[in-house]
Amino acid sequence: DQQVKQNSPSLSVQEGRISILNCDYTNSMFDYFLWYKKYPAEGPTFLISISSIKDKNEDGRFTVFLNKSAKHLSLHIVPSQPGDSAVYFCAASVGAGSYQLTFGKGTKLSVIP
Amino acid sequence: DAGVIQSPRHEVTEMGQEVTLRCKPISGHDYLFWYRQTMMRGLELLIYFNNNVPIDDSGMPEDRFSAKMPNASFSTLKIQPSEPRDSAVYFCASSPTGTISYNEQFFGPGTRLTVL
Numbered sequence: 001d002q003q004v005k006q007n008s009p010s011l012s013v014q015e016g017r018i019s020i021l022n023c024d025y026t027n028s029m030f031d032y033f034l035w036y037k038k039y040p041a042e043g044p045t046f047l048i049s050i051s052s053i054k055d056k057n058e059d060g061r062f063t064v065f066l067n068k069s070a071k072h073l074s075l076h077i078v079p080s081q082p083g084d085s086a087v088y089f090c091a092a093s094v095g096a097g098s099y100q101l102t103f104g105k106g107t108k109l110s111v112i113p
Numbered sequence: 114d115a116g117v118i119q120s121p122r123h124e125v126t127e128m129g130q131e132v133t134l135r136c137k138p139i140s141g142h143d144y145l146f147w148y149r150q151t152m153m154r155g156l157e158l159l160i161y162f163n164n165n166v167p168i169d170d171s172g173m174p175e176d177r178f179s180a181k182m183p184n185a186s187f188s189t190l191k192i193q194p195s196e197p198r199d200s201a202v203y204f205c206a207s208s209p210t211g212t213i214s215y216n217e218q219f220f221g222p223g224t225r226l227t228v229l
Contacts, residue, residue, distance in 0.1 A: 034217070041222065041223075042223075043204050043223055044204070044220045046219075049217070099146075099161060099163075099218075100169060101218065102158070103148075103157075105154075105156075106155060
């Protein structure tokens with residue numbers, strides 16, 4: 001059973017518009033969440049994270065929102081650029097300092113010029 | 114700075130053969146992780162080490178899989194005997210203790226394994 005779910009395998013967005021990638025989790029013990037980005041033939045790279053004590057974290061064009069009551073988080077990319085085309089993985093962990101991550105299956109984002 | 118290094122990048126083998134995947138973590142990182150990525154299951158943690166000691170191997174699918182970390186700069190993941198269902202991309206990742214962003218892991222490029 002998947003504890004971290006990314007229900008949209010793919011998403012297409014026009015350049016300049018907002019991309020919204022969603023992630024749901026079932027384990028209420030998760031308290032730290034991360035987004036990774038992966039290009040073909042490369043390993044995932046860390047993008048942004050959020051602790052459960054916050055509901056929003058922003059880094060440039062990337063913002064992650066956390067809704068603990070709904071066990072839902074989302075990644076917003078504004079404005080979307082063609083270089084953002086990649087697979088995005090949501091990940092979660094239990095406890096600050098836990099090094100064990102549970103990943104979703106990923107969402108492939110295509111930004112159309 | 115060199116990132117996580119994995120070898121080989123691609124491996125094609127026949128069912129029943131032994132396969133060894135190799136990983137060199139980033140110098141100074143004391144956590145090392147092995148993941149497997151498949152279409153069906155996504156990215157799964159197989160095992161991780163802290164200071165060369167295996168901490169959790171509950172993700173290792175079965176006894177055919179084994180992992181070692183003889184020193185701080187080298188780890189292996191071995192599959193013996195290999196089966197077609199082991200075909201996947203295997204990633205190694207490393208992490209230092211106390212990163213600014215908790216749990217940030219640095220991934221290698223992966224080894225694509227095909228078992229015929």
